[in-house]
Amino acid sequence: MFEAVLRDVVESTEGAVASLVMDLDGIPLDSYSRPDAPFDIKAVGVEFGVVIKSIAQAAQMLSAGNAQEVTIVADSLVTLIRLLSPRYFIALTLRPGGNAGRGRYLLRTRAPELLEELS
Amino acid sequence: MFEAVLRDVVESTEGAVASLVMDLDGIPLDSYSRPDAPFDIKAVGVEFGVVIKSIAQAAQMLSAGNAQEVTIVADSLVTLIRLLSPRYFIALTLRPGGNAGRGRYLLRTRAPELLEELS
Numbered sequence: 001m002f003e004a005v006l007r008d009v010v011e012s013t014e015g016a017v018a019s020l021v022m023d024l025d026g027i028p029l030d031s032y033s034r035p036d037a038p039f040d041i042k043a044v045g046v047e048f049g050v051v052i053k054s055i056a057q058a059a060q061m062l063s064a065g066n067a068q069e070v071t072i073v074a075d076s077l078v079t080l081i082r083l084l085s086p087r088y089f090i091a092l093t094l095r096p097g098g099n100a101g102r103g104r105y106l107l108r109t110r111a112p113e114l115l116e117e118l119s
Numbered sequence: 120m121f122e123a124v125l126r127d128v129v130e131s132t133e134g135a136v137a138s139l140v141m142d143l144d145g146i147p148l149d150s151y152s153r154p155d156a157p158f159d160i161k162a163v164g165v166e167f168g169v170v171i172k173s174i175a176q177a178a179q180m181l182s183a184g185n186a187q188e189v190t191i192v193a194d195s196l197v198t199l200i201r202l203l204s205p206r207y208f209i210a211l212t213l214r215p216g217g218n219a220g221r222g223r224y225l226l227r228t229r230a231p232e233l234l235e236e237l238s
Contacts, residue, residue, distance in 0.1 A: 039181060047177035051170055055191055058166035062158060065194025072174055075184025 001117055006032035006090075009106045015078075015098020020045050021090050021114060024053045029088070037093070039077055045091055048072060048079055052089055069107075071100065082107040084115050124232055125151035125209075128225045134197075134217020139164050140209050140233060143172045148207070148237075156212070158196055164210055167191060167198055171208055188226075190219065201226040203234050 006019045010032055018041035020031035026046040033041050048070075056067040070081040078094040080103045090111065092103050125138045129151055137160035139150035145165040152160050171189060178186040189200040197213040199222045209230065211222045 039183065044181060047181055048174070051173050051177060054170050054173065055167070058170060059191070059193040059196070062163060062166055062193075062196065064158065064196035067191065067193050069190075069192040071188075071190040072178070072186065073188040074178040074181075074186050077178070077181065077183035 002030040002114055003032060005110050005113055006030060009090075009092055009103070009110060010034060012106060013092065013094065013099055013103040015094045016103055017041075017093050017095060018044075019090065019092045021084070021088060021118075022046075022049055023088050024049060024056075024086075026050070038095075039093060041091070041093060044077070044079060044093055048081060048091065049089070052081055052083070056083065056086070069104065071104070080104055080107060082111055084111055084118060088114075088118055090114060120236055121149040121233055122151060124229050125149060128209075128211055128222070128229060129153060131225060132211065132213065132218055132222040134213045135222055136160075136212050136214060137163075138209065138211045140203070140207060140237075141165075141168055142207050143168060143175075143205075145169070157214075158212060160210070160212060163196070163198060163212055167200060167210065168208070171200055171202070175202065175205070188223065190223070199223055199226060201230055203230055203237060207233075207237055209233060 017037040018033040021029040022045040059067040136156040137152040140148040141164040175186040
């Protein structure tokens with residue numbers, strides 16, 4: 001059901017390879033991968049999903065409000081994550097050097113559509 | 120001993136409020152805060168330090184190499200983190216709307232100096 005948005009976000013971001021919507025317990029709702037994606041987007045979601053939960057709790061502990069967005073840059077993988085609600089997030093993976101600014105912009109502007117589907 | 124770099128990074132980034140060098144077990148080596156900093160940078164380091172450790176492990180699990188950089192955007196706090204080594208990181212906190220791009224650039228370019236001090 002999220003397929004159109006997930007594909008759009010990947011295909012409109014230079015260097016992007018995959019995207020998914022997942023809940024914070026690691027259950028994927030939908031995902032989209034380019035055929036040449038070097039990482040399994042569901043594995044990325046599961047690994048970093050656990051971390052997102054901790055980040056959301058840490059932000060609350062610090063009275064910094066809700067966590068909105070997390071960017072993780074590793075040697076061979078850039079992961080952009082946007083919290084859609086306290087329960088769901090969207091992740092977009094890029095190759096190093098991909099256009100992370102554009103990716104973040106698209107996740108932010110397309111989030112309301114996804115959120116509508118989720119409610 | 121890291122004081123000059125920590126202060127420079129804060130004072131040269133629009134919207135930045137504090138910075139610190141910490142090890143991944145949450146022990147701060149040095150920190151710098153503007154007098155009006157709305158959050159205790161050591162508390163931020165401790166809360167997000169735990170998360171950084173998990174992120175580094177997750178990146179390894181995914182065969183994505185070493186984690187280099189993490190950005191966390193919450194409602195009232197933006198935190199930029201750069202891994203200096205498998206043991207230490209530098210964190211920079213900004214108000215929402217601060218110049219995160221400039222902050223990331225400074226953390227990246229000043230990291231070698233800090234790393235030299237650490238070795």
